[in-house]
Amino acid sequence: VAFRDPGIVPVFGGMFNALLAMGDCFLEIVSPTDGGxxxxxxxxKLLRKNGGDCGYMAILQVDDIAHTSSRIAKLGRVAMASGVVVQGEPGTGTAQEKGFRYKIGEPLAKAPGTSASALVQWHPKDFG
Structure with a gap:
């Protein structure tokens, strides 16, 4: 286990997490506790509705957000998309940055050596 976030349990009302290192990637497992x-x-509620184990969320890091978001959008309807470009060294955080509405299929404008992210959420029913 690479990291356990102690803030998950109180903030999300009874959740447990483990961040696992897998090669050059990470996999985070989040599961409700008895408190949840x-x-x-x-x-x-989602676990009960689906009768047990099921997926709730997937967070991906991709090289080309424009291509990936366009491809996934063709599979289902977009519920929400927003983004942030951090014009600083990776790891400086996004607290001081202003977000924007991300348009599916467009690249994120950023300078070399900086980081950018887009949050694109699809409705769970679109992907059964």
Whole structure:
């Protein structure tokens, strides 16, 4: 386990997480605890609705957000998309940066050596 976020449990009402290192990638597992079941949290509601184990969220890092977002958008309807470009060294954070509405299929304008991210969410029913 590369990291466990102690803030997950109190913030999300009964969640447990483990961030696992896998080669040059990370896989985060998040699961409700007994406290999550007691509070009937959103993740617990989804588990109950689907009769047990199921996927809730996937977060991906891709080389080409324009290409990837266009490809995935063709599979389902986009629920929301927003982004942020950090014009600083990777790791400087996004707290001081202003977000924007990300348009599916467009590249993120950024200077070399900086980082950018886009949050694109699809409705779970689109991907069964």
């Amino acid at each position: 079941y007691a509070k009937n949290s959103t993740s617990v």
